[in-house]
Amino acid sequence: MLQTSTLLTALKQRLRANGITYADVAKALNLSEASIKRLFSHHGFTLARLEEVCALANTDLIELVQIAQAHQRQVEQLTEAQEKEIAADILLLLVAVSVINGFSYDELLSHFQLSATECIQKLAQLDRLKLIELHPGNRIKLRIAPNFRWKPDGPIQRFFLKYVQQDFFNSRFDNKSEKLLVLNGLFSHASNQEIQDRIDRLAMEFHGRLKKDYHLPMQQKHGTTMVIGLRQWRYSLFEDYMK
Secondary structure: OOOHHHHHHHHHHHHHHOOOOHHHHHHHHOOOHHHHHHHHHOOOOOHHHHHHHHHHOOOOHHHHHHHHHHHHOOEOOOOHHHHHHHHOOHHHHHHHHHHHOOOOHHHHHHHOOOOHHHHHHHHHHHHHOOOEEEEHHHEEEEOEOOOOOOOOOOHHHHHHHHHHHHHHOOOOOOOOOOOOOOOOOOOOHHHHHHHHHHHHHHHHHHHHHHHHHOOOOHHHOOOOOOOOOOOOOOOHHHHHHOO
8 A cells, every 4th residue: 555655755756856845835835844844744734735735846646646656666775685795796786886877788798897697697686686677688677766875884885985985085086077075164953954955955966867867878978976975073183182
């Protein structure tokens, strides 16, 4: 049975995709922004209100239910055990990251040094892990949701921190395709949370761009990694000078 939370998650994604904020919804419904947030968090929508918000998001209840049902079949995050299995096999990790980024079976063989047998074995393993569906003719269908992410502090993220972090930052970030910003300041908890919300929206935009470019020829696309971090933190070098 379709859960209310799944339905509202699909609605929030449609609002974000159309650039509509909680403030916009509040204005349209003549309510406060806090009231709109409570409606979403407490699942307090009446059917009439839900239809009003659907109209703002350029959708209707029938389409929203279809979107939500599709999301239920998609994977938003793997389990610890699933990620551990992928992180323990560098070739499997390579294939997993590649297919998530749109590589076909033929493109895997043309870009990487792996045999057809190895490729099929790894794809079959990813099928068993519910990351993809492997269809006849070695066609690959992703099972991941648009907001799919590796687990925070999970095996894949820990692998990145251990092996990839140093290589990633071994750059002057002065090419046209690179950018590095290091900012610091004194923030209230409210401002910190607002920045985190903006990071979430940026992540949605990143995934939206991936979806937009998905069907472009592979030679027109280039591997791109974005790393964003935010902490309440101060450099330990300064600790001896603090009162």
